[in-house]
Amino acid sequence: MADGNAETEFLQKQFYIPSYLLDRELPTVIITSVPTCPVIFFINTKSGGQLGASLLLTCCQIANPLQVFDLGQDAPEKILCKIYGNLERLISNGDNVAAEIKKRLRLIVAGGDGTANWLFGVISDLKLANPPPIATIPLGTGNNIPFSLGWGKKNPGTDRQSVISFLNKVCSAREMKIDSWDIVMSMRAPRPCDAFAPVDLPQSLGALRLVPKTDSDNRDNNCAFRGAFWNYFSMGMDAQVSYAFHSERKVHPEKFKNQHLNQRRYVKLGCTQGWFCASLFHPESRNIAQLAKVKIMKNPGHWEELHIPHSIRSIVCLNLPSFSGGLNPWGTPDNKKQRERDLTAPYVDDGLLEVVGFKDGWHGLVLLTPKGHGTRLAQAHRVKFKFRKGAVDHAYMRLDGEPWKQPLPEDDGKVVVEISHLGQIKVLATENCIARSIDSGSTSHLTESVDELSESTTVSINT
Known part of the structure; x- marks a missing residue:
């Protein structure tokens, strides 16, 4: 039980985004610390056979379910407009936590190359002053984009430990610009x-x-x-x-x-x-x-x-x-x-x-x-x-x-x-990145x- 509590505390410190920052309808709460690497997941549940659906469930268990989105149900442009609009509102009201979350935010897209293209396009079209960098989980057939950036060609796993391991790599990944x-x-x-x-x-x-x-x-x-x-x-x-x-x-x-x-x-x-x-x-x-x-x-x-x-x-x-x-x-x-x-x-x-x-x-x-x-x-x-x-x-x-x-x-x-x-656009690359x-x-x-x-x-x- 102690190990489980320690893991939960670690995940909250690293990746967990409080609900009020994601949904303006929820009441504001006092936050004493800002997560080191706040993330938003966009998962194509139709990719990789049943892997996408399995990954969605695991991510909802590890992170705040409000951080996890099924691309088959949620349009990413609407989701990001809603989240960034809420963060801007909170920042204008003096919420320093919201300002730090916006500064540190990283996106994760899980699917094939077409899914990555989709989210890249959404971020490009939003024309944000400081767009978040994007990590890619390979769930497709070709997986050329994640492979180029060092995330591999094969699905890294959808179980709890595999997802936590991937999140740690996201936290340590370097930002890189691509044309x-x-x-x-x-x-x-x-x-x-x-x-x-x-x-x-x-x-x-x-x-x-x-x-x-x-x-x-x-x-x-x-x-x-x-x-x-x-x-x-x-x-x-x-x-x-x-x-x-x-x-x-x-x-x-x-x-x-x-x-x-x-x-x-x-x-x-x-x-x-x-x-x-x-x-x-x-x-x-x-x-x-x-x-x-x-x-x-x-x-x-x-x-x-x-x-x-x-x-x-x-x-x-x-x-x-x-x-x-x-x-x-x-x-x-x-x-x-x-x-x-x-x-x-x-x-x-x-x-x-x-x-x-x-x-x-x-x-x-x-x-x-x-x-x-x-x-x-x-x-x-x-x-x-x-x-x-x-x-x-x-x-x-x-x-x-x-x-x-x-x-x-x-x-x-x-x-x-x-x-x-x-x-x-800005992407996230690991030490195995082959793109120069x-x-x-x-x-x-x-x-x-x-x-x-x-x-x-x-x-x-x-x-």
Whole structure:
């Protein structure tokens, strides 16, 4: 009993937020000490089979239930507006505890990459003066975002001790900024006679919304849709395989309750979709070069066309160094290649995207070898895809692991996807973080030294 009381006291001192700070309807109480690391949980109970629901119950037992939210029931933007509004009210009334809670607050999001994208977007849209940093619990299939930041690829456990261990890591984690990227798709507004159906967007792409155009644009009957990403945007065969996986999971959710089996099923779908025999199963119209003209901006105000080899069937605009379950498609170019191609070391807060191409699934498997990488196409501050008129009637796309099938008007030659820098958000990273920040140069210098020692083992297809 004594041990239980000691643990409860420890949890309250570290993480527990008093109820009156979270709900303005509750009476104010006198607080003698402020929690060291106050946290708010946002949990996608639909992620990870039954793991999300189990995690929710454990967190409610460890923390104040008012600190724990089910993303299937509670909209995070409304919750955060309510909490921050209440904290501001209390601060204006002289509540020093509320001021400290606001200063120390950390958010935890549990789910897949799409769930992390969702909460990142909410924080970005709120435009808080001092936004809270975010930690990510991996409950999805790919888990590229938590892996990049050092939180691992597998669920850390939903039992009491596992959650307490994770909370201790959140408390000691360092803050790091990562770039946010804006993506806008513009095209002719659909007409009633158009054959394609409305786009079925995943929850995490709820921000990919219709954007009003200017009067001059409306005379051309154009429309635009906007979203954001923090890990990657991809288009082509990889997104098609991902879309097949998500579609099957939506129809048969009971078959996707095991994280390991989900990953095996994903690989199997890659085979059945022809990703490993792309040259045989897919015509040239599926090649990125046939699908769209790609332009990049390296220097402000100057667009230049990017040459895409005809063998490339998938293109990735990468911000974090993790793709397809923890693989790094950019790798680390040696010093000679960096000089020859005017490349810089990849950082997550440098305002640059790494643009990488893949030929097929076999090309992707090169990432499993020492120093393996995809076809390095460019580094850029902005990227633009202008789709060729009548090339295809749809394209498969992904933002941070969430795929969709985008219909394309066959008689419209002005379909454009443009990616540009949107600012930055604060995340939490552990000592196992593989993402490199400009502010933590010592780690990157060490990595580069190790890379130079192993240059002789490089395995790649193209540079």
